[in-house]
Amino acid sequence: MHQEAECHVWLQRPLTRPASWFGLLEPAELSRCSSYVQELDLARFVTGRVLARTALGALLGAPPETVRLRTRCAECGGAHGKPEAVGAAAGWELSISHSGEVVAVAVVRGRAVGVDVEEFPGPSDRARGPAPGGLAGVPAEFELVLTDEERTVVAALPPRDRARACLTYWTRKEAVLKATGEGLYTAMTDLGVSPPHAPAALLHRHGPGGGTRSLPALADLPMDGAYHGAVAVLGARSVAVRMHSGAEMLAERFR
Numbered sequence: 001m002h003q004e005a006e007c008h009v010w011l012q013r014p015l016t017r018p019a020s021w022f023g024l025l026e027p028a029e030l031s032r033c034s035s036y037v038q039e040l041d042l043a044r045f046v047t048g049r050v051l052a053r054t055a056l057g058a059l060l061g062a063p064p065e066t067v068r069l070r071t072r073c074a075e076c077g078g079a080h081g082k083p084e085a086v087g088a089a090a091g092w093e094l095s096i097s098h099s100g101e102v103v104a105v106a107v108v109r110g111r112a113v114g115v116d117v118e119e120f121p122g123p124s125d126r127a128r129g130p131a132p133g134g135l136a137g138v139p140a141e142f143e144l145v146l147t148d149e150e151r152t153v154v155a156a157l158p159p160r161d162r163a164r165a166c167l168t169y170w171t172r173k174e175a176v177l178k179a180t181g182e183g184l185y186t187a188m189t190d191l192g193v194s195p196p197h198a199p200a201a202l203l204h205r206h207g208p209g210g211g212t213r214s215l216p217a218l219a220d221l222p223m224d225g226a227y228h229g230a231v232a233v234l235g236a237r238s239v240a241v242r243m244h245s246g247a248e249m250l251a252e253r254f255r
Contacts, residue, residue, distance in 0.1 A: 005236035008107045009115065009221060010055050012246025014043035014098070021050050024064060028071065047103040048096040049083070051246050054253055055105055056089045064253065082181060095178050099227065103246070106231050114178025116171045117221070117229040120164060135162055142166035145173055145188040153195045167228045168196040172218055175232040176202055179216050193218065200230055 015021060018039075022030060029049055036042035049069065057064040068087040085092045093113050095106045100119030107113070121139060134143050135151070137159030143166070146154060150169055154162050172193045177183055194201040200218040219239040221229030233239050 003236070004238045004240055005108055005111050005113075005217060005233040006240050006242060007113060007219070007231050007233055008055065008059070008242045008244060009231065010051055010105045010244045010246040010249060011117075011223075012047055012051050012103050012105075012250070013101050014040060014103060015047045015050065016043070018043045018046035021046050024050050024053055026069070029069075044098040044103055047246075048098060048105060050250070051103060051105045052083065052094055052096060052107075054249055055107055055244075055246075056085055056092055056094070058249060058253070059092065059107065060089060062088060081183075082178065095175075095231075097174075097178075097229075102223075102227055104221070104229060105246070108233055111236060112179050112181070112234040114175040114180070114216075114232045115221075115229065116174035116178060117223070117227055118167055118171050118174075120167060120226055120228065135159075137162040138166055139163065142170065145170045147189050147192050149192065150195070164228075165196040168220070168230075169193060171228045171230040172200050172202070172220070172232075175218065175230040176216050179232040179234050202232070 032045065033042060036045065052069060053064040053067040056067045067089050069083040070086045071081055071083045083094060085094060091110055093108050093111060095113050095115040097104045097115045097117045099117050102117050104115050104117045106115035134140055135155055142163060146169060154165050157165055173188045173191045176191055177186055190206045192203045194203060200220045202215045202218055216232040216234050217236040217239045218230060218232050219241050221231065221241065222243060223229050231239060231241060
């Protein structure tokens with residue numbers, strides 16, 4: 001196992017006028033665009049693909065128009081799921097995530113990567129309260145990601161800090177599941193990660209592939225207080241995160 005993986009991460013607001021970027025997309029991606037009803041959902045999807053192609057092009061020293069991405073579901077063969085770099089960009093692994101007004105693209109050479117960003121819920125969402133018997137200050141869906149040990153950690157926190165702690169658990173686990181390609185097929189409670197006040201780490205997992213051998217390396221993303229983010233990389237003991245501005249890169253390439 002290699003000691004450290006270098007992970008490049010670009011952050012970008014959803015692009016305005018997403019249709020003006022359709023020239024960079026492949027037919028299968030354009031077909032997906034037609035399925036979006038909300039403009040923000042369309043903008044997030046287009047931004048992720050444009051950002052990924054431009055980032056890979058920058059790393060390769062090639063125009064983004066020449067970067068090919070293929071998306072194929074391992075379960076059904078459909079054109080959805082995690083995109084794969086092919087052609088000249090083969091060998092680079094990438095992951096895309098979005099939430100609220102942030103789109104993130106993570107790229108690593110030669111190792112599977114997963115990235116997750118989540119927007120911290122606003123006061124109205126947090127005011128919905130917990131499920132019956134749930135933790136005060138925690139939206140019901142947040143508790144679904146917690147193991148018994150993690151729930152104990154969250155319960156010991158002041159109520160005002162609990163939702164943010166749960167979101168830290170959430171992004172770390174989601175990044176792992178994206179890196180492994182398991183997605184929705186593995187429950188987040190099968191994963192045990194370090195507590196929010198500690199450096200990000202996957203401590204153990206249950207079920208297939210369980211134990212502590214070959215666990216992905218984890219790292220939190222430095223983001224402002226409105227968002228949480230994490231990356232996971234397979235085949236590494238640690239992750240060195242290199243943060244980049246998507247807006248600056250796109251402005252440089254398409255000025």
